[in-house]
Amino acid sequence: MNRGKINSKIIIHVVLIIGSFIMVLPFLWMFLTSVKTLSESMQMPPIIIPKSFRWQNYVDVWNLLPFAKFYINTFAMVFFRIVFAIVFSSMAAYAFARIKFPGRDMLFMIVLIQMMIPSQLFVIPQYLLVSKLGWLNTIKALVVPGFVSAFGTFLLRQFFLTLPSELEEAAILDGCNRWQIYWKIAMPLAKSGMAALGIFTALFAWKDLMWPMVVNMSIEKMPLSAGLASLQGQYSTNYPQLMAGSLYAIIPMIILFIIFQKQFIQGIATTGSKS
């Protein structure tokens, strides 16, 4: 290898390391602040690493707000949204991709319209609907906007479109009906699509802030995102506790990401290339 190439590699690493540092620093600072006492956190010059780690902040913030409930609510919301997204979207996606029926293209327009319109245009009527059903401050309210997924239908349709039609023809000759083809042939072949959809649904639900704040004002029924907002509203100056609470809210997703890293990256890359 010549000298120019080695030099350029060093430059690339230096740039990437500086960038990585900027990406990671806020997380590091979040952790370091979360183990300081309140007075340590407000010293100038700042204490980088406190003499002893004050884990008590994690206990205090856990007792301050019902974090256990936040977790349960968040997991329930994510779980049901994933189930709905995968079951209903895959059925619709298969039909849109592989079955010819009158009005198919017109009905598919409804899916596209939903994807193109900003969600704020749905929020007030969805809120009124949830309120009329008496579902405010329930887990059901958190799940409602995820009952159907236009994005999921669109994404999985792309997967099903690429299936070779010979497979289906052979299955039909064997006497399979459409449901059996969908369930036994198409679904197993679209596993990576399902994984991508599941990840997207989880990520989107996890990060959503406005909808939970709108429908679930009761602290017992909030997911982590809205819970954090109320934590900040009530205890806005105790940064060690706020940072401990923030870490509670991000750690499960970071663990999931590290475990399913390949699926995350592939899933997101897919949406770019399948456009």
Add this chain to the structure above:
Amino acid sequence: MSKLSNNKVADYAWGYFMIAPTIIGLIILNVWPLIQTAYLSLCKFTGFDQPKFIGLGNFIKLFHDKEVIQAVYNTLAYTVIAVPIGVLLSLIIAVLLNSNIKGKTVYRTLYFLPVVSTPAAVAMVWKWLMNYDYGLINYVLSKIGIHGPNWISDPHFVLASLIIVGIWSSLGYNMVILLAGLQEIPTTYYEAASIDGAGAVKKFFSITIPMVSPTLFFVVITTMISSLQVFDLIFMMIGTSNPALPNVQSLVFLFYKYSFMIYNKGYGSAIAILLFIIIMIFTLIQLKYQKKWVHYE
């Protein structure tokens, strides 16, 4: 094939059956709400009583409302600055990661961390980093002789602060999409260019950019649409009681404020419609302009 056409009726039935949950759900949760929002934007409606039709009243008020005009300006300024810088930085990182270096996966993981983090948490730590008195950023600046500004509550800096955090949050997401696009470019193109004596810069502009342009276009459109809808970071980082809020509040923030904080859902609906129109205009401009720079194979 004949067997296929014999089953036409059964196919129709299965088709309708399989799309039914999704289509019914979309009609209840999206199509009908869309019509309702359009109607409510023409009404006086608090959410507690019956909507009262008032024609274009909300929209007339909208165009004379200084707060709304400022919010439109903030939203556009945020988008026009954050999108190009954010996409360019993501592209640079993606190109660097696409070169033949060690530790790619580690870098990719680190850059991706903000994407899997709740914006609520991200906003809080940045608020702390940018704290005027005790923030790490102002401390580091003071070490090099700069008196750091009040990032969060100085009207001159608050938008810039929001842009920094917005870019930081979305960089990894765009980088992953662009990296996938870059990896699809056949290496033979670069080899051929090397034989012709093209340098790195020439290769970047005559191979990389045109070849990755469809992905780049996708990234620009999606980042633009989500930037026009910025909300979480403003709500969590800037906060409702901040004196600099008017200099940073976006249309979606105003939508939330009118609809769910001061219960003027008619006006909130009108703001949502205005936002929709702005997003449509931006998207159409992009779609029209794309012919000039996006190369589809």
